[in-house]
Amino acid sequence: MNKLIRGNILLVGAGPGDPELITLKGIKAIKQATFILYDALIHKDLLKYNRSAIKLFVGKRAGIHSISQREISLKMVELAGRGERVVRLKGGDVFVFGRASEELTMARLAGIETGVIPGISSFSGISSSHKIPLTQRGIAESFWVTTGTTADGKVSGDMVHAARSTATVIVFMGLGKINEICAIFKKHKPLDYPVAVISKGTLPEEKTILSTIENISFQIEENEMEAPALFIFGPVLHSDIVALKNQVNLDYVQA
Numbered sequence: 128m129n130k131l132i133r134g135n136i137l138l139v140g141a142g143p144g145d146p147e148l149i150t151l152k153g154i155k156a157i158k159q160a161t162f163i164l165y166d167a168l169i170h171k172d173l174l175k176y177n178r179s180a181i182k183l184f185v186g187k188r189a190g191i192h193s194i195s196q197r198e199i200s201l202k203m204v205e206l207a208g209r210g211e212r213v214v215r216l217k218g219g220d221v222f223v224f225g226r227a228s229e230e231l232t233m234a235r236l237a238g239i240e241t242g243v244i245p246g247i248s249s250f251s252g253i254s255s256s257h258k259i260p261l262t263q264r265g266i267a268e269s270f271w272v273t274t275g276t277t278a279d280g281k282v283s284g285d286m287v288h289a290a291r292s293t294a295t296v297i298v299f300m301g302l303g304k305i306n307e308i309c310a311i312f313k314k315h316k317p318l319d320y321p322v323a324v325i326s327k328g329t330l331p332e333e334k335t336i337l338s339t340i341e342n343i344s345f346q347i348e349e350n351e352m353e354a355p356a357l358f359i360f361g362p363v364l365h366s367d368i369v370a371l372k373n374q375v376n377l378d379y380v381q382a
Contacts, residue, residue: 134161134207136234138227140220140246143253145329146170153244160214162206164199168218168355170330180214196226200233207239220248224274224299250297253328253357257335258370261295263363269294275301275308275358282307290315295361302326302356305347309340312360316340321364323371326356335371337364 137156142148157163157176165174167186174182183202185194194202199215206213221227221243234241250272254261261270271289275282275298282304289296290312301308302324312320318341326334334353336346340360363369 133239134209134211134213135240135242136203136207136213136215136230137242137244138215138217138221138225138230139244140225140248141166141169141173141216141218142247143219143249143256143329144168144170144327145252146172148247148252148329149173150244150246153246156214156244157216160212162211163214163216164203165216166218169216173216196229200230203230204234204237204239207234208237217246218249219252220246223248223250223272249299249328249355249357253325254297254359256329257323257325258366258368259323259359260363260366260368261297261359263366266366267293267295267361267363270361271296272299273297274299275304282311286311290360295359295363298358298360300355301358302347302352302354305358306344308358309344312340320360321362323359323364324352324356325359325371326352326354328355328357337369337371 139153139156141153154176157173160177160180163174163177163180163182164185165182185199203213203215215230217225219225227243231241262268271292271294273283273285273289277283286308298308319339322340322343323335323337324343324347334350336343336350336352338346
């Protein structure tokens with residue numbers, strides 16, 4: 128009787144956007160895959176490393192889902208169960224708002240071999256690309272990373288605690304909630320408290336604004352900022368090494 132051939136599942140972090148910011152180990156995994164399931168934020172150049180593998184787009188953007196999370200997990204288990212070497216290619220790092228634990232749990236229950244290849248998270252990759260220090264001696268001893276929009280469409284309750292702190296605060300998925308987020312910060316910080324928004328970070332079409340919690344909402348609309356966008360709040364933005372391209376002057380006053 129022939130032994131059942133089982134494949135495996137590798138979750139691979141692709142980095143913040145620039146295709147050159149994936150790890151060598153991630154590229155090796157892509158090259159060896161027979162089936163690749165990739166997200167909306169994946170740079171298409173990464174798929175060129177393997178022209179023979181079957182590719183399936185499973186991206187989710189701004190509440191518009193091509194396929195549910197459960198369906199993605201079931202599909203990976205099905206493919207690995209019939210012997211495919213499955214790569215699940217995700218933006219940033221797979222364990223930072225990547226729902227990796229759900230996919231690994233389902234694979235474990237099915238007895239599928241799994242592995243994880245870390246990626247550069249968007250929060251660290253994008254901030255570093257602009258020389259923004261998330262921690263700085265005498266200014267910020269720690270940083271928060273939180274979502275701007277929870278699964279039920281609300282601002283995270285953690286935002287209140289983050290706004291009260293002296294930490295640098297990094298917010299994912301906050302573009303549609305920036306008015307509510309800034310309202311929380313205004314309760315605990317002065318109106319000139321600095322905030323940066325970086326849209327499509329590390330990509331050629333990247334846009335950036337350096338502003339304040341008083342003016343950022345107007346400037347986002349004025350400059351037609353689009354998702355995905357990363358927000359950074361905190362005095363580290365005043366550092367003389369920060370290099371935000373196309374930045375708006377902090378003295379900008381809304382007309």
